[in-house]
Amino acid sequence: MSKKSKPSNRPANTNLLEGLVIQSFGRRFRVETADGIFGCVTRGKKTDVACGDKVLIQKTALDEGVIEEILPRASLLYRQDEWRSKTIAANVSQILIVTAGVPSCHEAMLNRCILAAEVNHLPVTILVNKMDLSESQAVFESLSSFQALGYNVVPISAKQDVSPILALLKGHTSVLVGQSGMGKSTLVNALIPEAAARTGEISEALDSGKHTTTFATLYHLDEESQLIDSPGMQEFGLHHIDSRDIAGMFPEFRPYLGECRFHNCWHKVEPGCAIEAANADGKISDSRLAFYRLLIAERNIK
Numbered sequence: 001m002s003k004k005s006k007p008s009n010r011p012a013n014t015n016l017l018e019g020l021v022i023q024s025f026g027r028r029f030r031v032e033t034a035d036g037i038f039g040c041v042t043r044g045k046k047t048d049v050a051c052g053d054k055v056l057i058q059k060t061a062l063d064e065g066v067i068e069e070i071l072p073r074a075s076l077l078y079r080q081d082e083w084r085s086k087t088i089a090a091n092v093s094q095i096l097i098v099t100a101g102v103p104s105c106h107e108a109m110l111n112r113c114i115l116a117a118e119v120n121h122l123p124v125t126i127l128v129n130k131m132d133l134s135e136s137q138a139v140f141e142s143l144s145s146f147q148a149l150g151y152n153v154v155p156i157s158a159k160q161d162v163s164p165i166l167a168l169l170k171g172h173t174s175v176l177v178g179q180s181g182m183g184k185s186t187l188v189n190a191l192i193p194e195a196a197a198r199t200g201e202i203s204e205a206l207d208s209g210k211h212t213t214t215f216a217t218l219y220h221l222d223e224e225s226q227l228i229d230s231p232g233m234q235e236f237g238l239h240h241i242d243s244r245d246i247a248g249m250f251p252e253f254r255p256y257l258g259e260c261r262f263h264n265c266w267h268k269v270e271p272g273c274a275i276e277a278a279n280a281d282g283k284i285s286d287s288r289l290a291f292y293r294l295l296i297a298e299r300n301i302k
């Protein structure tokens with residue numbers, strides 16, 4: 001054995017194949033490998049495999065296998081659930097939030113998605129869709145405050161032309177998220193013509209059509225660009241984030257953190273709070289501070 005080889009706690013098994021999870025539906029996965037695509041399950045009760053994960057599989061039949069190991073992840077996004085967060089997409093390199101003027105755009109949703117991106121240190125682009133409508137033009141203008149925080153805001157009209165975002169997708173594994181009705185499906189179908197058909201097939205296989213089971217698909221746009229879509233995904237889960245880490249995920253809070261009178265300040269109503277003072281000076285907006293306080297209140301921090 002050469003001195004250079006790394007010790008491994010995995011039994012040496014020449015049958016293990018490395019692959020990429022290109023689809024997850026409930027507890028079943030499709031894994032793309034150099035030997036083709038395998039339908040896979042996980043070992044035991046392990047279910048935290050996500051679309052975009054790099055994995056090692058053990059072949060069990062010609063086109064079937066078992067996921068034995070998840071390789072280290074560069075990023076991990078969770079799906080919002082009433083009770084808990086469930087992994088949905090791994091190794092994503094940027095987040096695209098789809099919004100529009102119709103139906104009305106909820107700023108809290110934008111803020112939640114941005115927070116999920118900050119946790120993973122991922123760049124965010126807010127796509128303002130339906131720019132052929134005046135309502136969307138107004139939303140685009142109102143989002144200049146997000147642009148000022150360093151988030152990219154891009155106007156599009158998915159129904160007319162998606163080419164303005166092709167350059168944005170290049171070289172990335174992107175994930176799309178958005179409130180219902182903003183045009184996420186229109187966008188995905190324009191970018192990936194086969195997507196509509198594949199989504200339909202899975203809905204039929206799951207015998208629901210209502211997406212009650214979480215599923216996600218990774219599409220190859222070209223050799224270096226991928227898009228992960230999870231139909232119906234409106235928000236990312238934030239349950240797993242430590243309450244103490246939240247303030248640091250607001251870029252405009254960062255210059256003031258550590259400046260409060262109390263080192264354990266929650267920036268709620270404490271005297272000598274530097275975040276509160278920055279808000280009074282107009283350096284932190286009322287809406288972002290209110291959003292931060294809402295997150296803290298949700299966690300029953302007194």
Ligand SMILES: Nc1nc2c(ncn2[C@@H]2O[C@H](COP(=O)(O)OP(=O)(O)OP(=O)(O)O)[C@@H](O)[C@H]2O)c(=O)[nH]1
Nearest residue numbers: 130157158159160179180181182183184185186232
């Ligand atoms: N005017 C206009 N309408 C659009 C545009 N893009 C999408 N729409 C319309 O907006 C509506 C919602 O679009 P979908 O693509 O179904 O929206 P979605 O975000 O996938 O919604 P869910 O399926 O509920 O998650 C449809 O009637 C689309 O035709 C656009 O660029 N301009």
Ligand SMILES: [Zn+2]
Nearest residue numbers: 260265267273
């Ligand atoms: Zn404070």
